[in-house]
Each structure stands twice: as C-alpha cells, then as structure tokens.
Amino acid sequence: MTRTGPKTTGPKTNGLKTNGLKTTARLALTLAAALTLSPGAAAIAATTAFVHARLIPIDGPETADGLLVITDGRIAYAGNAGGFAVPADATVVDATGRWIMPGLVDTHSHVGGFAAADDSGPIQPGVRVLDDVNVLDAGYRRVVAGGLTTLNVMPGSGFLSSGQTVYLKMRKVGRGEVLNAEDLAYTVDDGQGGRRVLGGLKMANGTNPQKKPPFPGTRGKSAQLVRTSFIKAQEYRAKVTEAGGDAAKLPPRDLDLEALVEVLDGRRVVHHHTHRADDIVTVLRLQKEFGFRLVLQHVSEGWKVADQIAAAGVPCSVIVIDTPGGKLEARDLRFETGAILTAAGVNVAFHTDDWITDSRLFLRSAALGVRGGMKREDALRAVTLAGAEMLDLQDRVGSLTAGKDADFIVLDGDPLSVYTRVRQTWVEGRQVFDLDDPDDRLHADGGQGAGANQTPYLCCADDGGES
Amino acid sequence: MTRPLLMILTALSMATAAAALEPSPTTGGTLAVRAALLHIGHGEPIADGGVLIENGRITQVGPFATLAVPQGVNVLQAAVVTPGLIDARATAGLTGMLNIPHDQDMLDHTTAMQPELRALDAYNPQDELVAWLRSLGVTTLHTGFAPGPPLSGQTMIVKTTGATADLAALVPAAAVAVTLSPPRGFGGAGELFTTRAKTVAVLRQDLIRAREYRDKTAAAGRDRKATAPDRDLHLEALARVLDGELALLVTAHRVRDIAGALRLQKEFKLRLWLDGAAEAHQLLPELKAAGVPVLLHPAMARPTGELENAAYSTAGSLQAAGVPFAFTSGYESYVPKVRVVLFEAAVAAGHGLDRLAALEALTLGAARVLGIDRRVGSLEKGKDGDLALFDGDPFEYTTHCLGTVIEGRVVSEIVR
Numbered sequence: 001m002t003r004t005g006p007k008t009t010g011p012k013t014n015g016l017k018t019n020g021l022k023t024t025a026r027l028a029l030t031l032a033a034a035l036t037l038s039p040g041a042a043a044i045a046a047t048t049a050f051v052h053a054r055l056i057p058i059d060g061p062e063t064a065d066g067l068l069v070i071t072d073g074r075i076a077y078a079g080n081a082g083g084f085a086v087p088a089d090a091t092v093v094d095a096t097g098r099w100i101m102p103g104l105v106d107t108h109s110h111v112g113g114f115a116a117a118d119d120s121g122p123i124q125p126g127v128r129v130l131d132d133v134n135v136l137d138a139g140y141r142r143v144v145a146g147g148l149t150t151l152n153v154m155p156g157s158g159f160l161s162s163g164q165t166v167y168l169k170m171r172k173v174g175r176g177e178v179l180n181a182e183d184l185a186y187t188v189d190d191g192q193g194g195r196r197v198l199g200g201l202k203m204a205n206g207t208n209p210q211k212k213p214p215f216p217g218t219r220g221k222s223a224q225l226v227r228t229s230f231i232k233a234q235e236y237r238a239k240v241t242e243a244g245g246d247a248a249k250l251p252p253r254d255l256d257l258e259a260l261v262e263v264l265d266g267r268r269v270v271h272h273h274t275h276r277a278d279d280i281v282t283v284l285r286l287q288k289e290f291g292f293r294l295v296l297q298h299v300s301e302g303w304k305v306a307d308q309i310a311a312a313g314v315p316c317s318v319i320v321i322d323t324p325g326g327k328l329e330a331r332d333l334r335f336e337t338g339a340i341l342t343a344a345g346v347n348v349a350f351h352t353d354d355w356i357t358d359s360r361l362f363l364r365s366a367a368l369g370v371r372g373g374m375k376r377e378d379a380l381r382a383v384t385l386a387g388a389e390m391l392d393l394q395d396r397v398g399s400l401t402a403g404k405d406a407d408f409i410v411l412d413g414d415p416l417s418v419y420t421r422v423r424q425t426w427v428e429g430r431q432v433f434d435l436d437d438p439d440d441r442l443h444a445d446g447g448q449g450a451g452a453n454q455t456p457y458l459c460c461a462d463d464g465g466e467s
Numbered sequence: 468m469t470r471p472l473l474m475i476l477t478a479l480s481m482a483t484a485a486a487a488l489e490p491s492p493t494t495g496g497t498l499a500v501r502a503a504l505l506h507i508g509h510g511e512p513i514a515d516g517g518v519l520i521e522n523g524r525i526t527q528v529g530p531f532a533t534l535a536v537p538q539g540v541n542v543l544q545a546a547v548v549t550p551g552l553i554d555a556r557a558t559a560g561l562t563g564m565l566n567i568p569h570d571q572d573m574l575d576h577t578t579a580m581q582p583e584l585r586a587l588d589a590y591n592p593q594d595e596l597v598a599w600l601r602s603l604g605v606t607t608l609h610t611g612f613a614p615g616p617p618l619s620g621q622t623m624i625v626k627t628t629g630a631t632a633d634l635a636a637l638v639p640a641a642a643v644a645v646t647l648s649p650p651r652g653f654g655g656a657g658e659l660f661t662t663r664a665k666t667v668a669v670l671r672q673d674l675i676r677a678r679e680y681r682d683k684t685a686a687a688g689r690d691r692k693a694t695a696p697d698r699d700l701h702l703e704a705l706a707r708v709l710d711g712e713l714a715l716l717v718t719a720h721r722v723r724d725i726a727g728a729l730r731l732q733k734e735f736k737l738r739l740w741l742d743g744a745a746e747a748h749q750l751l752p753e754l755k756a757a758g759v760p761v762l763l764h765p766a767m768a769r770p771t772g773e774l775e776n777a778a779y780s781t782a783g784s785l786q787a788a789g790v791p792f793a794f795t796s797g798y799e800s801y802v803p804k805v806r807v808v809l810f811e812a813a814v815a816a817g818h819g820l821d822r823l824a825a826l827e828a829l830t831l832g833a834a835r836v837l838g839i840d841r842r843v844g845s846l847e848k849g850k851d852g853d854l855a856l857f858d859g860d861p862f863e864y865t866t867h868c869l870g871t872v873i874e875g876r877v878v879s880e881i882v883r
Contacts, residue, residue, distance in 0.1 A: 142770075322767075322810055323599055325564030326802035331595075335883070355769050356802055360779075361814070367864030371883075418817040418862050445818060448749060451775025 047071040048429070049086045053095035055079070056415065057400040058102055058385045068100055070406035073429035078400035101380070101415060102399050103149025103170075103407035103425065104362050105387030107317040108271065108297050108351030111139035111359065112181070113453070116156025117163055122215045122222075123229050125201055125263075126255030127163030129155045133181035135173040136454040139354065141443035144170050144433040146360040147409035147422040148352075150186075150388065150397050157204040157273040160216065160226055164259060165271055166199040167391050169407075170425075172432050174454050186393060198392070200295070201263050204273035205282060206329050223282055230290045233260035269293045269392065271317070275329035277301040284312045295390045297351070299341070300324075300333040306344035315347035315390050318382075319356065320365040335372030342378050349386040350379075360444060367416040380415065496523040496875035499536045500854055502548035508831035508845025510823065518548070520852030523874035528846050543877070545869050549826060549861060550846050551606025551853030553833035554808045555793030556716070556742050556762040558613045560625070560632075561586065564595040564804055573613040573798070575620065578654035580673060582643040582708070583700035584620030586611035590632040592625065596805045600796075601627040602881045603807050604855025604868045607637065607834075607843050609762075613798040614646040614718040614742070616653035617666050618673065621704065622716060624839060626853070627871075628878050637839060642714035642740060643704055645670060647724035648773040667727050674735050677705030714738040716762070720745035720773040729757050740836070743797065745777040751788035760836040761785055761792040765806045766814035768797055782812075782828065783819030793833035813862035822862065 048070050055066030057078050069077040069084055077084035086092065110116075114132035117124060133153060143151065149170045155162035168184040171177070178184055187195035205222050209215060216222040236257040243249035262268035270292050272283050280302060287294045296302065299316045302309060309316060318341065324333040341348045350365040352358070357365065366379040374382075388398025396405050406429035413420035422444070425433035434440050442450050498520055505516025507528060517531030519540070527534045536542065563570025572589040575581060590610060591597075600608065611622025622642045629635030650666040652659035660666050680702040687695035707713045715737045717728040725744060732739040739757075741747070743764045747754060754761065763782055770777045778784075785792040794815070796806040808829060816825040834844025843851050852875040859866035871879040 321803045322807050323564075323596065323803040323805050325596065326566050326799070326804035328565055328567060330802060331565060355771065358767060358769070361767070364864055370865045371867065416865055418813045418864050421817075445780045446770055446776070446778030447780070448746065448776045450778070451770055 047076065047087050047090040048093060049090045050093045050095045050098075050100060050410075051081060051086075053098045053100040053410070055400060056099065056101035056380060058381055059399040059401055066100065068095075068400060068408065070426075070429045073406050075400060075402050075404050075406050075408075077402055095410065097412070098423065099411040099413065099415065099420075100400070100408055101411070102384045103397065103409055103427065104147045104383045105150040105349070105385075105391070105393070105398055106143075106148050106352050106354070106359065106362060106383075107152045107295065107349045107387040107390050108319070109143070109148075109151040109153050109354050109359065110156070110356075111137060111143055111151065111354050112153055113137040113139070114155070117159050119211075122160045122209055122211075122225060124159065124163050124256065125161050125229075125259035127155070128166070128197075128199075129153055129163055129202075130166040130181050130185065130197060130199070133166070133168075133184075134453070135178055135181050135184060138443065138451055138453050139359070140170065140173060141440070141450075141454070143354070143359040144425045144427075145422065145435075145440065145444035146358070146362045147411075147425050147433075148359050148362055149407040149409075149425060149427050149432075150391070150393060152200065152271065152351075152387075152391055154200075154202045154271060157202070157208040158211070159202075159204060160209045160222055161201060161203045161229075163202060164199050164268070165202050166197060167393065169405075169427060170432060171427055172430070186391075186396075200269040200271045200391070201259060202273070203270050203283075206273070206275050206279045207327070208273065219279065219282065223286065226286060227289070229256075229260060230264065230286075230292075233257050233264055234290075237261045237264060263292045264290060266291075266293050269295055269390070271295050271297050273297045275300040275327075275333075277304040279329070280305055281308060284308060284314065287312065287314065298353070299337065300330045302346075303334060303337045303340040304332070306341050306346065309341065310344040310346050315349070315386070316341050317349045317351045317387070317390060318369075319353050320350055320368045321357070335368055337372070338369040338379065338382060339373035342374055347386055347389060348374075348378070348382050349390055350382045351387070363415050363420075363422075364418075367418075370416060376416065496852075497521045497540055498852075498872070498875055498877070499534065499540050499542045500548055500856070500872070501531045501542055501544045502546065502856075504547045505846070506547070506549040506823075506826055506830075507847070508550045508834075509827045512547075516548070518846050518852070518854065520872070520875035523852055523876075525846060525848055525850050525852050528848060543856060543870070543872070545856035546859055547857040547861060547866075549604070549855050549857070550830040550844060551851075551855055551871065551873065552604045552809055552829050553607040553609075553793065553837070553844065554600065554605050554796050555609050555833045555837060556622075556740075556795035556797060557600075557608045557610040557805065558798045559596040559600060559608060559796065559805045560590040560592060560594050560610050561612065562596070562798070562804060563591065564599070566801070566804055570594065573611075574615050574653075575612075576653050579616040579652050579658040579660060580618040580669065581612075581616075581620050581701070582618045582673075582704035584612060585640060586621050586623040587632050587636060587639050589620075590623060590625060590635065592627075592629050592632060592635040597627050598879075600805065600807060601871055601873075602868065602879045602883050603809050604857070604861070604871055605808060606853040606855070606871060606873050606878075607839070609641060609795075609837055611642070612644050614644065615651060617646060617650075617660060617670055619644045619646065621713070624837060626873055628873050628876075637842065638837075640707075640713055641837065642716040643708050644716045644718070644742075645728075646718045647727055648718060648720035648743065648745075663724065663727065667731070670731065671734070673701075674705055674709065674731075677702045678709055678735075681706035681709060708737060709735060711736075711738045714740045716740045716742050718742040720764070720777075722746045722749050725750055726753075729753065729759065732757065732759065742795070743774075745774040745781075747790070748778055748781050748784045749776075751784060751790060754785075754790045755788055759790075761790055762795045762836070763792050765795060765797045765808075765811040766818070767806065767811060779814055779818035780820075782815035782825070783821075786820055786824050786828070791832065791836055792828060793836045794829055809861060809868070813864070816862045822860075825862065
C-alpha cells in the first residue's frame with residue numbers, strides 16, 4: 001500500500017484505502033445539498049488519487065497502470081500513471097489489482113417503490129414520477145451495489161404516456177442524507193433563479209397500453225390518440241407564441257400540454273417503450289411527423305429493422321432478458337440485438353428495467369451483449385457513455401474524463417466476468433457503496449433484512465444512534 | 468442465428484473435419500467428444516479428456532489418448548465439456564413461451580387441491596422454451612405444475628428432446644407439488660385459503676384421508692371380506708406420496724413455512740423436496756439435520772414479496788453447511804418466462820459458491836437429489852450420453868454453449 005499526503009483515518013478496505021474524510025465529507029455534502037441541490041456542488045474539498053488501477057475510461061483505450069485523480073467531486077485526471085502531477089497534499093489510494101470505470105448509467109429503471117401510473121387515462125404527460133419516488137426504497141441500495149450512479153427512473157408502460165421520467169444521481173440517501181427525491185435529481189438552471197429537474201417523457205405502444213376505454217384497444221387507435229395529443233400541443237404552443245408574453249392572451253395553463261410542448265421543443269426526450277418491429281416503425285413515423293427527440297426503449301425486435309432505426313438516427317436502449325417470450329411481443333428477443341444495431345450504426349445502450357432485471361447485475365447485460373457478438377468496447381459504452389448521451393448528461397457523466405463528475409466504480413476484475421464484484425461505488429467524489437461494509441454487503445448479496453426499506457431518521461422518536 | 472460451430476473430426480482422418488454435422492440414422496447415438504477440459508460431474512476436470520458414446524450410452528471416459536474410438540465415429544471438439552445440465556424444478560413445457568392462454572397449462576384454477584393432475588398429460592415437449600433450454604446445455608428437466616395453490620398437481624422428469632411427453636419422460640411422475648409460500652387459495656367458495664395455518668390444516672387433512680384410503684385399500688388386498696374403497700385419483704396420488712413412491716415437493720420461502728414443511732415430513736414420513744427456500748440461509752443446521760434436499764430458487768429470482776430475504780449467496784451457504792441442493796428455473800408468470808439454470812448457477816458461483824461445486828450441483832448433485840443418478844448427471848460408463856459443449860468456462864457470461872448432446876445425438880448446434 002502506497003500512501004502519501006496527510007494522515008488518513010479511513011477504514012482499510014481490502015487493499016484499497018479510502019480517503020479519510022468520511023465524517024467531514026458527510027457534513028459538507030449535507031450542507032451543500034441543502035443549499036444548492038446541484039450535482040457537482042456536493043463535493044469533498046480534497047484531492048484523492050487512485051494509483052495503479054486498470055482504468056477503463058470508455059472515451060479512450062484501457063490503461064493497465066492507470067491514475068485517477070478526483071478533486072472537489074470532479075475528475076481532475078484519468079489516464080496513464082505519470083501523466084499528471086499528483087498534488088503533494090492528495091490522499092493516495094493504492095488500487096493495484098483493481099479496475100476502475102465510470103459509474104454505470106441505467107437508461108430505464110423502475111426502482112423507487114412508485115406506482116406505474118393510475119388508470120385515469122392513457123395519456124398523462126403532466127404527471128411526474130418524481131412525486132411518487134421513495135428514496136428509501138431498498139432497491140436503491142441494490143442500485144449502488146451494482147455500480148449504477150445515474151438512473152432514468154420511469155413510470156410504467158401500461159399507458160401511451162404514463163408521465164415524466166426523472167434522471168437521478170445516486171447520492172447517499174437515508175438518515176442525515178438525502179430524503180427528498182428532488183435532491184437526487186439532475187437539475188439545470190431554469191433561467192428564473194431556480195433549478196429545473198431533468199427528465200424525459202415515458203411513452204409506450206404495443207400491447208401494454210391496450211386496455212378497456214378510455215385506453216386504446218388497437219395499435220391504430222394508440223397512434224391516433226398520440227397524434228391527437230401532439231396536435232393539441234402544437235395548437236397550445238401556437239397560442240402561447242401568439243400571446244407574445246401578454247398574460248391576458250395566454251391560454252390557461254395545462255400541465256399535460258406543457259410537457260408535450262417541451263417534447264415538441266426538444267427540451268424533453270421521449271423514452272418510448274416498444275418491442276415489435278412494426279411498433280418500432282410506428283414510433284419512428286410519429287417522430288418524423290412531430291419532430292421530437294427520441295430514445296427507443298427495449299427494442300426487442302430492433303434487429304429486424306436495424307437499418308430503418310439507423311436511418312432515422314434514433315438511439316436504442318436495449319433490454320437483455322435470459323429467455324425470449326413471456327409476452328407475445330418479446331418472442332423474437334435476442335442476445336444479438338445490441339450487436340446488430342451497433343453494426344448498423346445505431347447508438348446502443350442497455351438498461352435494467354429493474355425489477356425486470358436486477359440492478360446489481362447490470363454489467364451482466366453488457367457481457368451478454370458481448371456473448372451476442374458485440375465488441376467489448378461497445379458493450380461497456382452501452383452501460384455508461386451511450387446511456388449518458390441518451391439522457392443529455394454526456395458532459396457530466398459516462399466516462400472517466402477530466403471535468404466530469406467523479407462518479408466511478410472500483411471492481412476486483414474484468415467488468416464482464418461473472419466472478420467480478422463491484423467493490424466500491426463513488427458519486428461526486430464520495431463513496432456511496434462499500435462491499436466491505438456489512439450493511440452494504442447485505443444489500444449486494446441479499447439475505448435476511450435486505451428487502452426491508454431503510455428507516456428514516458425520526459428525531460426524538462427512535463434511537464438511531466445519530467444526531 | 469444458427470451458425471456452423473462444432474469442430475468435427477473423425478477418428479479416421481483429419482481431412483474429413485469439415486464434414487457436415489447432421490445427426491443421421493447411421494450415426495445417431497454413437498459419437499465421441501474431446502475436450503480441453505472434460506468435467507465429469509464431480510471433482511476436478513480431466514485435461515484433454517474424451518467420452519465415447521455408443522448407442523446412446525457412455526462406454527468410455529478418460530484422457531482422450533486412452534480412448535479406443537472405433538473407425539468412422541465422429542469426434543466433436545470443444546474447449547469445455549460437461550455432463551448435460553439438470554434443471555431440478557421447472558415448469559417449462561407446461562408453461563409456454565408466448566404466455567397466452569393457449570400455451571399456459573402449469574396452473575389449473577378450477578380447484579385448490581389437485582394432486583391427481585399428471586404432468587405427463589400437460590407437458591408439451593415442442594414448446595420453444597424447451598428448445599431454448601436445450602440450446603443452453605440443459606438436457607434434463609424436472610418439470611410440472613407450478614407453485615400456487617396448496618396442491619397444484621404432479622411433476623415429471625424429462626429429457627429436453629422427444630416428440631411426445633411419453634418419449635421425453637425419464638420419470639413420468641416424480642412428485643406432488645405443494646405451496647406454502649405464499650398461502651394462496653384457488654377455485655370456488657371454501658377454497659380460497661389465504662392463511663398459512665389453514666393451508667397446512669387442509670394439507671394434513673388431505674394426507675390423513677389418503678392414509679385411511681391407502682390402509683383400507685391394503686386391508687382389502689389382504690382380506691377378501693373387507694371392501695376396497697372406490698378408486699379415487701386424488702387420494703391415490705397422495706397415497707403414492709405416503710408410500711414414498713412420489714416425493715412431496717413443497718415450495719416454502721419463509722422460515723416458518725420451511726419449518727412447516729419439515730413438520731409435514733416428520734408427521735407423515737414423506738420424501739420431502741424443499742423448493743424455493745429463500746430463507747434457507749436461516750435454517751442451515753435444521754435442514755442438515757432433517758436430511759432434506761433443497762431445490763433452490765433461481766439466484767436471480769426477484770427479491771420481493773416472499774423472497775424479499777433471498778440471497779445470491781444461499782447456494783454457497785448450503786454447500787458450506789453440507790445441505791444437498793440443486794439449481795432450478797423456478798416459475799415465472801411473466802418475463803423471463805423460464806430462467807436458465809446455467810445462468811443461475813453462474814450467479815451463485817459469482818457469489819461465494821465454489822465453481823466445481825456449482826458444476827456438480829448442476830449435474831450429479833441434481834441427479835442424486837432427484838434420484839436419477841443411475842441414468843444421468845455424470846460422465847460414467849453405462850450412463851446416458853448427455854453432454855453440453857462450451858467454448859470456455861460455462862459460467863462466464865461471455866462463453867457460448869456450442870451444442871448439446873442427448874443420448875449420443877446432437878440435439879442442438881446453435882451457438883448461444
């Protein structure tokens with residue numbers, strides 16, 4: 001173990017020394033989060049250097065003897081050892097034998113204990129899943145155990161549009177930490193002195209949204225309802241434009257139409273559940289008509305229409321399931337989908353669809369992509385940078401690149417091997433998962449109590465041992 | 468996406484290596500396999516090992532150089548070869564790939580207690596799920612009625628080939644399926660049992676009735692003056708359980724339900740197979756003492772509801788405690804419609820279970836638990852020539868299954 005710089009008091013973690021600023025860092029994070037709620041602002045004011053790890057930066061070649069330097073919650077350097085002068089006061093962590101890669105980005109997750117949506121209607125773009133997310137859901141413990149640091153949390157697929165998705169940063173949740181889902185959300189300056197929560201719009205076609213009226217009964221009806229909604233949104237937008245800022249002329253605010261206008265204006269990406277080839281093509285047809293930005297989600301039969309998808313320039317977030325079927329639309333699902341779409345020139349990500357597949361095994365989807373013929377680098381990109389691009393977060397996460405958030409994972413072997421474990425997960429320069437911590441390990445492995453949601457700290461009413 | 472795959476050589480000449488791999492009547496049932504690593508079902512693998520299968524049965528096993536392969540016999544080559552994999556608790560073939568009423572025969576909702584339902588009358592060997600499992604090295608399935616009502620029906624053991632259920636059957640009736648976790652009634656009024664205690668009560672009552680039926684039947688056989696009861700398929704099935712002819716397969720996840728299963732075993736002296744057992748990690752000494760094998764839930768079964776305390780590491784815990792266990796695909800009502808034991812064992816191997824122990828549990832261990840180890844589970848002279856061929860460590864996600872052999876016939880050559 002090599003260590004320089006100031007004395008550290010952090011726990012030894014199986015050959016990997018964490019920085020010794022845990023207590024201070026927690027306080028700093030809490031304060032920062034309370035003040036700004038802004039990703040990147042919650043940071044440790046210190047520099048840590050991970051030396052001798054094998055680095056998988058995603059946006060460049062793997063480095064056998066790598067150096068990762070993080071400062072103030074961001075990546076200062078990632079590359080060859082010796083390519084960067086580590087500050088004298090940095091905490092140095094010997095990561096010999098470890099592999100480090102970016103935190104994983106899951107473009108389609110249902111973790112958070114929320115309802116899919118209610119049955120009041122097939123199109124509900126005004127509904128925000130954010131308002132139903134339980135940050136204490138045990139699923140989020142499994143999420144960080146799997147090395148996921150960014151999630152697109154989505155409402156369900158039994159609707160043409162079940163509402164707005166939210167992009168979450170997997171900061172530490174629980175007692176003395178984040179308890180409001182909004183504090184996990186990626187945000188941007190809204191130009192009016194506040195912050196706008198980032199997310200997309202969930203849409204779906206095929207059999208899932210087909211139910212009794214007012215839901216559609218056929219694919220044709222589904223498309224008709226969606227077209228009608230977008231046309232209304234176009235008319236609403238025209239009225240807003242015509243008003244020219246005159247409050248008296250503005251139409252009454254309509255949250256559903258406002259969300260659809262954001263879609264029409266390209267400020268909100270449509271994440272569209274779709275399986276069958278003809279359904280995929282229907283989505284592409286609607287996209288062409290209304291011009292919205294689109295990520296195809298699941299895309300089980302995408303391999304059949306890879307060229308059409310590529311020609312449309314639409315990225316795909318692909319699900320990997322152990323066996324085809326389980327529903328008619330997924331009978332032709334294949335391990336080869338990622339490989340075929342990538343070869344056609346489509347930007348491909350994978351997703352968990354958790355609880356369909358478990359976040360703890362997200363890297364397995366990338367590995368099964370390789371099993372299906374995908375190149376290793378494309379498969380690893382598909383669980384990191386490609387996903388970040390689909391969420392418009394590529395400038396913040398998805399690769400080990402100087403200036404990006406210090407979201408990364410430490411592994412004890414090749415990320416595509418079944419025998420490899422995620423040892424640590426870091427978000428904004430702070431460790432949020434440690435396999436050597438017994439409670440974290442319980443959630444990584446499962447076991448008695450692993451399914452229980454975390455207990456919030458209730459001041460003066462329970463003995464949490466913390467104040 | 469079938470691709471040509473297995474490198475075929477003949478014992479006669481390397482020049483014919485490119486010969487097409489078409490199972491034909493003239494070669495069916497006889498072939499040789501050469502593996503850089505040959506796993507025989509237990510212990511360390513044999514380096515550069517070989518197996519000769521003649522007329523469907525293994526006749527020689529050992530280092531390839533020691534085999535006497537008759538002229539003209541095809542030699543399949545692969546990096547790693549294992550015995551055919553065994554799924555110790557499935558519903559595939561009763562449940563079908565499409566998940567539409569047409570192909571879902573794993574649960575009968577008409578009434579809650581139906582031990583008389585035979586898997587043989589419901590298993591569809593031609594379902595695509597069976598072909599999928601076969602393409603991933605699974606050669607033997609213990610399949611049948613799904614968990615759900617207190618008594619859902621029977622199970623059977625099949626090979627993953629065979630045009631009909633009768634041809635596929637290795638054991639036409641293996642067990643009667645009971646579910647304790649979660650307690651769930653089916654059928655009409657008076658059968659919607661929703662508590663654990665009631666479920667156990669109706670099961671005990673049924674088993675007691677079956678014991679009386681069996682005793683009366685036996686008495687009539689001994690004494691011509693005694694009247695034999697009218698035949699009752701329901702009680703006949705349970706009488707076979709009481710006789711130990713069929714096992715009682717009890718799906719129990721919670722500690723209290725596992726304990727309940729052990730109580731049933733003790734009271735009725737049953738041959739118990741504990742199925743699922745998500746909380747088995749809390750009862751290792753008790754399971755060891757009871758000598759009960761565990762048909763362990765899929766490692767990747769979702770940790771919610773009755774399985775909220777499930778652990779990836781349970782297989783490793785059972786192994787360490789000396790409790791016999793096997794891997795299962797369990798039952799899924801949605802996606803994935805069937806799980807693959809190869810993948811489940813891999814996750815267990817990635818979470819604390821020794822690799823060789825995982826491989827043994829997938830093959831010989833499962834065969835022993837199911838009582839079919841005289842036929843399958845290991846590569847030994849006299850056993851069925853059932854093999855799975857891989858291009859690397861079978862558990863690695865990126866390894867492919869290259870082909871599957873059942874009784875000396877290549878039954879899958881899909882690279883998957």
